[in-house]
Amino acid sequence: MMRWSITMGSFAGTAVKIHITFILFLAWIAFSAWSRGGPAAALDSTLFIVLLFVCVVLHEFGHITAARRYGIATPEVTLLPIGGVASLQRLPSDPAQELVVALAGPAVNLVIGLVLIALVGSIHPDELTQIDNPNLSLVGRLAIANLFLAVFNLIPAFPMDGGRVLHALVAMRVGGPRATAIAARIGQALAFGLGFLGLFGNPLLVFIAIFVYIAAAAEAQMSAAHEALIGVSVGDAMETRFTPLSIEANLGQAVDALLATAQQEFPVVDAFMKPVGLLTREDILKAVREHGREDPAARFMRSGVESVRAAAPVASLIERLQDPKGAGLYVTDAAGKIIGLLTRQALGEVMMIRAARPDWRFDRKA
Numbered sequence: 489m490m491r492w493s494i495t496m497g498s499f500a501g502t503a504v505k506i507h508i509t510f511i512l513f514l515a516w517i518a519f520s521a522w523s524r525g526g527p528a529a530a531l532d533s534t535l536f537i538v539l540l541f542v543c544v545v546l547h548e549f550g551h552i553t554a555a556r557r558y559g560i561a562t563p564e565v566t567l568l569p570i571g572g573v574a575s576l577q578r579l580p581s582d583p584a585q586e587l588v589v590a591l592a593g594p595a596v597n598l599v600i601g602l603v604l605i606a607l608v609g610s611i612h613p614d615e616l617t618q619i620d621n622p623n624l625s626l627v628g629r630l631a632i633a634n635l636f637l638a639v640f641n642l643i644p645a646f647p648m649d650g651g652r653v654l655h656a657l658v659a660m661r662v663g664g665p666r667a668t669a670i671a672a673r674i675g676q677a678l679a680f681g682l683g684f685l686g687l688f689g690n691p692l693l694v695f696i697a698i699f700v701y702i703a704a705a706a707e708a709q710m711s712a713a714h715e716a717l718i719g720v721s722v723g724d725a726m727e728t729r730f731t732p733l734s735i736e737a738n739l740g741q742a743v744d745a746l747l748a749t750a751q752q753e754f755p756v757v758d759a760f761m762k763p764v765g766l767l768t769r770e771d772i773l774k775a776v777r778e779h780g781r782e783d784p785a786a787r788f789m790r791s792g793v794e795s796v797r798a799a800a801p802v803a804s805l806i807e808r809l810q811d812p813k814g815a816g817l818y819v820t821d822a823a824g825k826i827i828g829l830l831t832r833q834a835l836g837e838v839m840m841i842r843a844a845r846p847d848w849r850f851d852r853k854a
Protein backbone atom coordinates (compact mmCIF):
# COMPACT_ATOMS: atom_id res chain seq x y z
CA MET A 489 0.00 0.00 0.00
CA MET A 490 2.85 2.35 0.80
CA ARG A 491 4.02 4.30 -2.26
CA TRP A 492 7.64 4.44 -3.40
CA SER A 493 8.47 0.96 -2.15
CA ILE A 494 10.47 -1.75 -3.86
CA THR A 495 9.44 -5.37 -3.33
CA MET A 496 12.45 -7.50 -2.34
CA GLY A 497 10.71 -10.83 -2.18
CA SER A 498 7.93 -12.75 -0.55
CA PHE A 499 8.11 -15.10 2.44
CA ALA A 500 5.20 -17.28 3.50
CA GLY A 501 2.62 -14.95 2.00
CA THR A 502 4.18 -11.69 3.19
CA ALA A 503 5.83 -9.36 0.67
CA VAL A 504 8.97 -7.67 2.03
CA LYS A 505 9.24 -4.11 0.71
CA ILE A 506 11.90 -1.46 1.07
CA HIS A 507 10.86 2.15 1.03
CA ILE A 508 12.90 4.46 -1.19
CA THR A 509 13.77 6.64 1.84
CA PHE A 510 15.54 3.65 3.40
CA ILE A 511 17.84 3.37 0.41
CA LEU A 512 18.58 7.12 0.63
CA PHE A 513 19.24 6.61 4.34
CA LEU A 514 21.76 3.83 3.57
CA ALA A 515 23.47 6.02 0.98
CA TRP A 516 23.73 8.84 3.51
CA ILE A 517 25.23 6.47 6.14
CA ALA A 518 27.79 5.20 3.64
CA PHE A 519 28.66 8.69 2.44
CA SER A 520 29.14 10.19 5.91
CA ALA A 521 31.21 7.20 7.09
CA TRP A 522 33.37 7.45 3.96
CA SER A 523 34.07 11.14 4.48
CA ARG A 524 35.07 10.45 8.09
CA GLY A 525 37.08 7.22 7.75
CA GLY A 526 37.43 6.21 4.12
CA PRO A 527 36.11 3.14 2.26
CA ALA A 528 36.72 0.68 5.13
CA ALA A 529 34.56 2.76 7.49
CA ALA A 530 31.87 3.15 4.81
CA LEU A 531 31.73 -0.61 4.29
CA ASP A 532 31.65 -1.30 8.04
CA SER A 533 28.88 1.22 8.76
CA THR A 534 26.74 0.16 5.80
CA LEU A 535 27.13 -3.51 6.64
CA PHE A 536 26.16 -2.80 10.24
CA ILE A 537 23.00 -0.92 9.23
CA VAL A 538 22.01 -3.59 6.70
CA LEU A 539 22.46 -6.37 9.29
CA LEU A 540 20.60 -4.30 11.88
CA PHE A 541 17.66 -3.93 9.54
CA VAL A 542 17.71 -7.64 8.77
CA CYS A 543 17.15 -8.03 12.53
CA VAL A 544 14.33 -5.47 12.32
CA VAL A 545 12.67 -7.52 9.57
CA LEU A 546 13.09 -10.67 11.68
CA HIS A 547 11.44 -8.74 14.54
CA GLU A 548 8.47 -8.00 12.29
CA PHE A 549 8.35 -11.64 11.22
CA GLY A 550 8.12 -12.50 14.93
CA HIS A 551 4.84 -10.57 15.05
CA ILE A 552 3.73 -11.93 11.67
CA THR A 553 4.39 -15.57 12.58
CA ALA A 554 2.60 -15.23 15.91
CA ALA A 555 -0.36 -13.52 14.23
CA ARG A 556 -0.57 -16.25 11.60
CA ARG A 557 -1.01 -18.81 14.38
CA TYR A 558 -4.29 -17.02 15.16
CA GLY A 559 -5.37 -16.93 11.54
CA ILE A 560 -4.30 -13.34 10.88
CA ALA A 561 -2.52 -12.82 7.56
CA THR A 562 0.01 -10.08 6.85
CA PRO A 563 0.15 -9.14 3.17
CA GLU A 564 3.27 -6.98 3.45
CA VAL A 565 6.00 -5.54 5.63
CA THR A 566 7.73 -2.30 4.65
CA LEU A 567 11.18 -1.25 5.76
CA LEU A 568 11.53 2.47 6.59
CA PRO A 569 14.50 4.33 8.12
CA ILE A 570 12.55 4.41 11.41
CA GLY A 571 11.97 0.65 11.40
CA GLY A 572 9.68 -1.98 9.94
CA VAL A 573 5.95 -1.64 9.46
CA ALA A 574 4.00 -4.89 9.22
CA SER A 575 0.48 -4.48 7.86
CA LEU A 576 -1.41 -7.09 9.87
CA GLN A 577 -4.91 -7.52 8.48
CA ARG A 578 -6.33 -6.99 11.93
CA LEU A 579 -5.32 -7.07 15.58
CA PRO A 580 -6.36 -10.07 17.65
CA SER A 581 -9.35 -9.15 19.79
CA ASP A 582 -8.47 -11.73 22.45
CA PRO A 583 -6.03 -10.06 24.93
CA ALA A 584 -4.03 -13.27 25.43
CA GLN A 585 -3.41 -13.49 21.67
CA GLU A 586 -2.64 -9.77 21.52
CA LEU A 587 -0.03 -10.28 24.24
CA VAL A 588 1.67 -13.13 22.38
CA VAL A 589 1.71 -11.23 19.06
CA ALA A 590 3.13 -8.08 20.71
CA LEU A 591 5.84 -9.95 22.65
CA ALA A 592 6.92 -12.07 19.68
CA GLY A 593 8.78 -9.13 18.04
CA PRO A 594 11.01 -8.06 20.95
CA ALA A 595 11.51 -11.75 21.83
CA VAL A 596 13.17 -12.26 18.43
CA ASN A 597 15.68 -9.43 19.13
CA LEU A 598 16.34 -10.78 22.62
CA VAL A 599 17.15 -14.23 21.20
CA ILE A 600 19.35 -12.77 18.42
CA GLY A 601 21.15 -10.57 20.97
CA LEU A 602 21.84 -13.47 23.33
CA VAL A 603 23.00 -15.78 20.52
CA LEU A 604 25.38 -13.11 19.23
CA ILE A 605 26.77 -12.51 22.73
CA ALA A 606 27.40 -16.25 23.02
CA LEU A 607 29.22 -16.01 19.67
CA VAL A 608 31.59 -13.22 20.73
CA GLY A 609 32.19 -14.87 24.10
CA SER A 610 31.07 -12.13 26.43
CA ILE A 611 30.21 -8.47 26.55
CA HIS A 612 31.46 -6.17 29.23
CA PRO A 613 28.63 -4.20 30.87
CA ASP A 614 30.44 -0.95 30.01
CA GLU A 615 30.24 -1.82 26.34
CA LEU A 616 26.44 -1.87 26.38
CA THR A 617 26.40 1.91 26.03
CA GLN A 618 29.13 1.98 23.37
CA ILE A 619 27.27 0.95 20.27
CA ASP A 620 29.28 3.50 18.24
CA ASN A 621 32.63 2.27 19.57
CA PRO A 622 34.58 1.29 16.42
CA ASN A 623 36.90 -0.99 18.41
CA LEU A 624 33.98 -3.28 19.16
CA SER A 625 33.45 -6.10 16.68
CA LEU A 626 30.57 -5.92 14.23
CA VAL A 627 28.93 -8.92 15.92
CA GLY A 628 29.36 -7.31 19.35
CA ARG A 629 27.71 -4.08 18.22
CA LEU A 630 24.92 -6.05 16.56
CA ALA A 631 24.32 -7.95 19.81
CA ILE A 632 24.05 -4.69 21.77
CA ALA A 633 21.76 -3.17 19.14
CA ASN A 634 19.41 -6.16 19.36
CA LEU A 635 19.21 -5.95 23.15
CA PHE A 636 18.53 -2.22 22.77
CA LEU A 637 15.77 -2.93 20.22
CA ALA A 638 14.15 -5.44 22.57
CA VAL A 639 14.15 -2.96 25.48
CA PHE A 640 13.16 0.09 23.41
CA ASN A 641 10.21 -1.74 21.86
CA LEU A 642 8.96 -2.72 25.29
CA ILE A 643 8.45 0.91 26.39
CA PRO A 644 4.81 0.63 27.49
CA ALA A 645 3.34 3.19 25.09
CA PHE A 646 1.78 3.06 21.63
CA PRO A 647 3.13 2.66 19.00
CA MET A 648 5.82 0.56 20.66
CA ASP A 649 5.08 -3.13 21.20
CA GLY A 650 5.12 -2.39 24.92
CA GLY A 651 1.99 -0.32 24.34
CA ARG A 652 0.20 -3.39 22.98
CA VAL A 653 1.55 -5.50 25.87
CA LEU A 654 0.18 -2.93 28.32
CA HIS A 655 -3.14 -2.84 26.46
CA ALA A 656 -3.44 -6.64 26.53
CA LEU A 657 -2.63 -6.82 30.26
CA VAL A 658 -5.15 -4.08 31.13
CA ALA A 659 -7.78 -5.65 28.84
CA MET A 660 -7.48 -8.95 30.73
CA ARG A 661 -8.62 -7.10 33.84
CA VAL A 662 -11.11 -4.47 32.70
CA GLY A 663 -12.14 -5.49 29.16
CA GLY A 664 -11.36 -4.05 25.75
CA PRO A 665 -13.03 -0.62 25.51
CA ARG A 666 -11.76 0.72 28.83
CA ALA A 667 -8.32 -0.84 28.34
CA THR A 668 -7.68 1.26 25.24
CA ALA A 669 -8.41 4.51 27.04
CA ILE A 670 -6.33 3.49 30.08
CA ALA A 671 -3.37 2.26 28.01
CA ALA A 672 -3.42 5.39 25.84
CA ARG A 673 -3.47 7.61 28.92
CA ILE A 674 -0.53 5.74 30.51
CA GLY A 675 1.35 6.06 27.22
CA GLN A 676 0.69 9.77 27.02
CA ALA A 677 1.72 10.31 30.64
CA LEU A 678 4.91 8.42 29.91
CA ALA A 679 5.56 10.52 26.82
CA PHE A 680 5.05 13.62 28.92
CA GLY A 681 7.57 12.40 31.51
CA LEU A 682 10.01 11.44 28.77
CA GLY A 683 9.72 14.88 27.18
CA PHE A 684 10.21 16.54 30.56
CA LEU A 685 13.40 14.52 31.14
CA GLY A 686 14.54 15.42 27.64
CA LEU A 687 14.25 19.12 28.39
CA PHE A 688 17.23 18.70 30.71
CA GLY A 689 19.77 17.83 28.10
CA ASN A 690 18.52 15.43 25.44
CA PRO A 691 16.62 17.01 22.55
CA LEU A 692 16.24 13.60 20.87
CA LEU A 693 14.20 12.46 23.86
CA VAL A 694 11.83 15.42 23.40
CA PHE A 695 11.41 14.43 19.76
CA ILE A 696 10.64 10.80 20.66
CA ALA A 697 8.22 11.99 23.34
CA ILE A 698 6.23 14.13 20.90
CA PHE A 699 6.14 11.22 18.45
CA VAL A 700 4.93 8.80 21.14
CA TYR A 701 2.32 11.30 22.36
CA ILE A 702 0.78 11.79 18.91
CA ALA A 703 0.94 8.08 18.10
CA ALA A 704 -0.76 7.16 21.37
CA ALA A 705 -3.62 9.55 20.61
CA ALA A 706 -4.06 8.21 17.08
CA GLU A 707 -3.92 4.62 18.27
CA ALA A 708 -6.51 5.30 20.93
CA GLN A 709 -8.83 6.73 18.30
CA MET A 710 -8.34 3.81 15.91
CA SER A 711 -8.80 1.21 18.63
CA ALA A 712 -11.93 2.98 19.86
CA ALA A 713 -13.33 2.78 16.32
CA HIS A 714 -12.54 -0.93 16.14
CA GLU A 715 -14.09 -1.58 19.51
CA ALA A 716 -17.24 0.39 18.68
CA LEU A 717 -17.73 -1.96 15.75
CA ILE A 718 -17.17 -5.27 17.55
CA GLY A 719 -20.08 -7.60 16.92
CA VAL A 720 -21.50 -5.43 14.12
CA SER A 721 -21.89 -7.18 10.78
CA VAL A 722 -21.91 -5.62 7.34
CA GLY A 723 -25.61 -6.50 7.15
CA ASP A 724 -26.26 -4.45 10.30
CA ALA A 725 -24.52 -1.35 9.00
CA MET A 726 -25.24 -1.37 5.25
CA GLU A 727 -27.58 0.95 3.41
CA THR A 728 -30.43 -1.06 1.95
CA ARG A 729 -32.56 1.73 0.51
CA PHE A 730 -30.64 2.97 -2.46
CA THR A 731 -31.24 3.60 -6.12
CA PRO A 732 -29.05 1.58 -8.46
CA LEU A 733 -28.28 2.83 -11.95
CA SER A 734 -28.70 0.51 -14.90
CA ILE A 735 -25.61 -0.11 -16.97
CA GLU A 736 -27.71 1.24 -19.86
CA ALA A 737 -28.46 4.54 -18.10
CA ASN A 738 -27.21 7.79 -19.60
CA LEU A 739 -25.66 10.76 -17.82
CA GLY A 740 -29.01 12.56 -17.75
CA GLN A 741 -30.57 9.71 -15.78
CA ALA A 742 -27.61 9.70 -13.40
CA VAL A 743 -28.12 13.43 -12.74
CA ASP A 744 -31.86 12.83 -12.20
CA ALA A 745 -31.04 10.09 -9.65
CA LEU A 746 -28.57 12.39 -7.90
CA LEU A 747 -31.24 15.08 -7.53
CA ALA A 748 -34.04 12.71 -6.55
CA THR A 749 -32.18 11.00 -3.70
CA ALA A 750 -29.84 11.90 -0.83
CA GLN A 751 -27.47 9.24 -2.13
CA GLN A 752 -23.83 10.03 -2.82
CA GLU A 753 -22.82 6.68 -4.30
CA PHE A 754 -24.72 4.96 -7.06
CA PRO A 755 -23.99 1.33 -7.83
CA VAL A 756 -24.20 0.59 -11.53
CA VAL A 757 -25.80 -2.81 -12.12
CA ASP A 758 -26.37 -5.16 -15.04
CA ALA A 759 -29.71 -6.75 -15.97
CA PHE A 760 -29.28 -9.36 -13.18
CA MET A 761 -28.70 -6.70 -10.49
CA LYS A 762 -25.04 -7.63 -10.33
CA PRO A 763 -22.84 -4.59 -9.60
CA VAL A 764 -20.38 -3.64 -12.34
CA GLY A 765 -19.23 -0.26 -11.06
CA LEU A 766 -19.86 2.66 -8.75
CA LEU A 767 -20.68 6.24 -9.66
CA THR A 768 -20.14 8.82 -6.94
CA ARG A 769 -21.54 12.32 -6.74
CA GLU A 770 -18.08 13.67 -7.62
CA ASP A 771 -17.87 11.38 -10.66
CA ILE A 772 -21.24 12.65 -11.91
CA LEU A 773 -20.34 16.31 -11.35
CA LYS A 774 -17.05 15.86 -13.16
CA ALA A 775 -18.72 14.13 -16.12
CA VAL A 776 -21.40 16.83 -16.42
CA ARG A 777 -18.75 19.50 -17.07
CA GLU A 778 -17.73 18.05 -20.39
CA HIS A 779 -20.40 15.60 -21.48
CA GLY A 780 -24.01 15.66 -22.53
CA ARG A 781 -27.20 13.99 -21.32
CA GLU A 782 -27.00 11.18 -23.84
CA ASP A 783 -23.50 9.97 -22.94
CA PRO A 784 -23.60 6.56 -21.21
CA ALA A 785 -23.23 6.96 -17.43
CA ALA A 786 -21.23 3.73 -17.17
CA ARG A 787 -18.37 5.48 -18.95
CA PHE A 788 -17.67 7.56 -15.85
CA MET A 789 -18.07 4.88 -13.19
CA ARG A 790 -15.32 3.38 -11.06
CA SER A 791 -14.79 -0.30 -11.66
CA GLY A 792 -12.96 -2.70 -9.41
CA VAL A 793 -14.99 -1.82 -6.33
CA GLU A 794 -14.90 -4.71 -3.88
CA SER A 795 -17.95 -6.59 -2.81
CA VAL A 796 -18.44 -8.04 0.65
CA ARG A 797 -20.97 -10.40 2.21
CA ALA A 798 -23.57 -9.31 4.74
CA ALA A 799 -22.26 -11.70 7.42
CA ALA A 800 -18.71 -10.23 7.39
CA PRO A 801 -17.65 -8.24 10.47
CA VAL A 802 -17.59 -4.51 9.79
CA ALA A 803 -14.48 -3.93 11.93
CA SER A 804 -12.33 -5.76 9.38
CA LEU A 805 -13.29 -3.22 6.70
CA ILE A 806 -12.50 0.08 8.46
CA GLU A 807 -9.14 0.59 6.77
CA ARG A 808 -10.58 -0.13 3.35
CA LEU A 809 -13.38 2.38 3.84
CA GLN A 810 -10.99 5.04 5.14
CA ASP A 811 -9.07 5.11 1.88
CA PRO A 812 -9.76 8.67 0.68
CA LYS A 813 -9.83 7.57 -2.96
CA GLY A 814 -12.30 4.80 -2.30
CA ALA A 815 -16.05 5.12 -2.20
CA GLY A 816 -18.30 2.48 -0.68
CA LEU A 817 -18.30 -1.30 -0.95
CA TYR A 818 -21.05 -3.41 -2.47
CA VAL A 819 -22.81 -5.96 -0.35
CA THR A 820 -23.83 -8.96 -2.43
CA ASP A 821 -25.74 -12.16 -1.80
CA ALA A 822 -24.62 -15.69 -2.68
CA ALA A 823 -25.75 -15.22 -6.29
CA GLY A 824 -23.69 -12.03 -6.63
CA LYS A 825 -26.75 -9.75 -6.64
CA ILE A 826 -26.38 -6.42 -4.87
CA ILE A 827 -28.36 -6.21 -1.61
CA GLY A 828 -26.73 -3.21 0.06
CA LEU A 829 -24.04 -0.55 0.12
CA LEU A 830 -21.49 -0.10 2.86
CA THR A 831 -20.44 3.54 3.05
CA ARG A 832 -18.30 5.64 5.37
CA GLN A 833 -21.42 7.51 6.37
CA ALA A 834 -23.18 4.29 7.45
CA LEU A 835 -20.12 3.29 9.47
CA GLY A 836 -20.10 6.71 11.15
CA GLU A 837 -23.74 6.29 12.13
CA VAL A 838 -23.06 2.90 13.72
CA MET A 839 -20.21 4.47 15.74
CA MET A 840 -22.44 7.34 16.86
CA ILE A 841 -25.09 4.91 18.09
CA ARG A 842 -22.47 2.85 19.93
CA ALA A 843 -21.07 6.06 21.47
CA ALA A 844 -24.55 6.99 22.70
CA ARG A 845 -25.39 3.46 23.86
CA PRO A 846 -22.31 1.18 24.15
CA ASP A 847 -24.49 -1.88 24.78
CA TRP A 848 -26.82 -1.27 21.82
CA ARG A 849 -27.51 -4.48 19.91
CA PHE A 850 -27.66 -4.22 16.17
CA ASP A 851 -29.99 -6.88 14.94
CA ARG A 852 -31.24 -5.90 11.53
CA LYS A 853 -33.09 -8.19 9.26
CA ALA A 854 -31.52 -7.42 5.95
Ligand SMILES: [Zn+2]
Pocket residue numbers: 547548551593594641649
Ligand atom coordinates in the same frame (compact mmCIF):
# COMPACT_ATOMS: atom_id res chain seq x y z
ZN1 LIG B 1 7.37 -4.82 17.05
